Amino acid sequence: MELNKWNVREYELTDEEGEKAYILYRPMTQGWRAKHLEVSLRLQKAIGKVQGGAALVEDPEGLSEEQIEELVESHAEAMRSLINFQREMLLDLVTGCRELTIDGESPSPETLVDALVTLEGPAADLVRHIVQEGSVSAEEGKD
Numbered sequence: 001m002e003l004n005k006w007n008v009r010e011y012e013l014t015d016e017e018g019e020k021a022y023i024l025y026r027p028m029t030q031g032w033r034a035k036h037l038e039v040s041l042r043l044q045k046a047i048g049k050v051q052g053g054a055a056l057v058e059d060p061e062g063l064s065e066e067q068i069e070e071l072v073e074s075h076a077e078a079m080r081s082l083i084n085f086q087r088e089m090l091l092d093l094v095t096g097c098r099e100l101t102i103d104g105e106s107p108s109p110e111t112l113v114d115a116l117v118t119l120e121g122p123a124a125d126l127v128r129h130i131v132q133e134g135s136v137s138a139e140e141g142k143d
């Protein structure tokens with residue numbers, strides 16, 4: 001038994017042609033779960049501010065240019081936090097891949113994560129999968 005492969009799971013990717021590849025990762029820890037909650041709350045707060053500000057923008061005198069810039073920067077900062085969180089978490093949890101290459105070679109975990117984060121969609125899907133997999137559904141919770 002290889003100890004480094006203990007408790008490693010697979011996430012399946014399928015491309016447009018139906019070819020499959022697998023990303024190997026460890027389950028989410030409590031520390032990452034707490035950080036995910038923190039980043040999610042920060043993003044929700046920023047989105048709420050932007051939505052509230054958008055309603056005021058319809059009124060020409062509702063928001064000053066400075067207030068609009070503040071809202072945009074708040075949202076941008078929350079998005080940067082989310083992307084940084086995704087990258088950090090994936091760097092910690094992703095252990096490798098199978099049947100997946102970058103420029104014809106099997107990537108290191110760091111190269112794989114950098115490529116995933118650049119593509120955005122696959123990184124977000126993988127993070128969502130890891131977070132949901134580690135969640136307790138209503139049926140699984142305490143009675």
